[in-house]
Amino acid sequence: MHNGCKQYYKCRFDASLLLERLRNKRLMFVGDSLNRNQWESMVCLVQSVVPRGHKTLQKFVNNGSLNVFTAHV
Numbered sequence: 001m002h003n004g005c006k007q008y009y010k011c012r013f014d015a016s017l018l019l020e021r022l023r024n025k026r027l028m029f030v031g032d033s034l035n036r037n038q039w040e041s042m043v044c045l046v047q048s049v050v051p052r053g054h055k056t057l058q059k060f061v062n063n064g065s066l067n068v069f070t071a072h073v
Helices: 015-021 033-047
Strands: 055-061 066-072
Touching: 015 033, 033 066
Parallel strands: none
Antiparallel strands: 055 066
């Protein structure tokens, strides 16, 4: 059990809460392929609560080494 959690249901990931806390902010993952996998997992979880047409995924640089996910309000 996580130190801050008394009951399991309080520890579940809340994508809407994360988006609200990140409103008007930027979150960057910098590092190797492990960090990229963490980023992809986070985007997968978060994008599921953003309505279609209110999100973009942009890929920059030749090999796609810079990806930007944006949730539009």
